[in-house]
Amino acid sequence: MCKLIKKNNFSKLKNEFIKQKIHKPLSELKPQLMTLNKTQIYKLSKFIKKNNYNFKILDNFFQKDDIFFFIKKHGKTRGLLMFKSFMTKKIEYLIKKNKFKKIYIFGLNMYSKGIISTVNQSNSLIRGILDNNERLKIKRLMGIKIISPRVFFKGNQEKVFELFVIISNQQKKSVIKIYKQLKSYGLKKNQIIHINFYNPNELFIK
Numbered sequence: 453m454c455k456l457i458k459k460n461n462f463s464k465l466k467n468e469f470i471k472q473k474i475h476k477p478l479s480e481l482k483p484q485l486m487t488l489n490k491t492q493i494y495k496l497s498k499f500i501k502k503n504n505y506n507f508k509i510l511d512n513f514f515q516k517d518d519i520f521f522f523i524k525k526h527g528k529t530r531g532l533l534m535f536k537s538f539m540t541k542k543i544e545y546l547i548k549k550n551k552f553k554k555i556y557i558f559g560l561n562m563y564s565k566g567i568i569s570t571v572n573q574s575n576s577l578i579r580g581i582l583d584n585n586e587r588l589k590i591k592r593l594m595g596i597k598i599i600s601p602r603v604f605f606k607g608n609q610e611k612v613f614e615l616f617v618i619i620s621n622q623q624k625k626s627v628i629k630i631y632k633q634l635k636s637y638g639l640k641k642n643q644i645i646h647i648n649f650y651n652p653n654e655l656f657i658k
Contacts, residue, residue: 454506471510478510479622482519482649483566485536493536497528504528518651542652543570546645552616558582558630559620560590560598567620567647568594580604582617584633605637612638619646619657627656 453474457467488496500507500523510520522538523531547555555576557564560583568578572594581593582601591598605612617639619630627646634644646656 454509457509458506474510478520479650480562482535482539483563485519485532486539486566487569488536490533493532494529497532500532501528539566539649539652540570540573543567543647546618546647547571547576550616550642550645552614552643554579554611554614555616555618556580556582557618557620558601558634560585560588560593561620563622563647563649564620565594566649567618568596571618601633601637609638613640613643615639615643617644619644621646622648622650624656631657 453470457470462470485493485496507520507523519532519535522535525531526534555571555578557567557578557580560581564581571578578596581596581598582604583598584601586600586602588598608615617634619627619634621627621630631644631646635641641657644657648654648656
């Protein structure tokens with residue numbers, strides 16, 4: 453798609469439309485980066501370096517604290533490692549702030565995988581993954597059980613005050629809907645957080 457922009461004299465509006473289509477899959481790289489080790493990150497950086505002429509087209513398209521801002525400022529390998537470190541510290545900070553021991557993730561997606569990889573490397577452990585889709589064929593992710601919130605909260609009403617839930621969804625409307633759902637189960641505002649991979653400094657829950 454970057455080559456398409458480069459080879460054609462599109463209008464500014466068309467270029468921006470194509471860049472928006474590029475933005476989403478590149479943003480989905482972020483949670484997957486959290487699961488990679490240094491050797492894998494080095495291999496990824498080599499691919500980015502090899503295709504650098506494509507990534508240059510996206511200059512100024514990504515904001516500060518974005519993965520490609522780090523790459524541009526610190527180089528391919530160091531930029532990826534620094535972004536991973538940045539997101540790790542941000543997630544760990546949010547986790548350490550809470551006083552609740554039973555941590556759950558709401559939402560089965562690639563972002564929950566990135567959060568699990570980060571949290572489980574610290575002293576905290578994810579107890580389960582909550583998801584509204586009761587027809588999921590997969591029962592576990594990274595060894596962690598996937599649970600229907602309807603079933604889970606029905607059997608744990610008296611222990612709601614012990615729970616801490618991380619919402620992994622990235623769509624604002626979905627996050628707010630899930631937040632209201634969790635509140636309806638009796639959770640307080642300080643028991644719910646959202647990890648935003650698209651814009652780490654934007655809060656959907658205020």
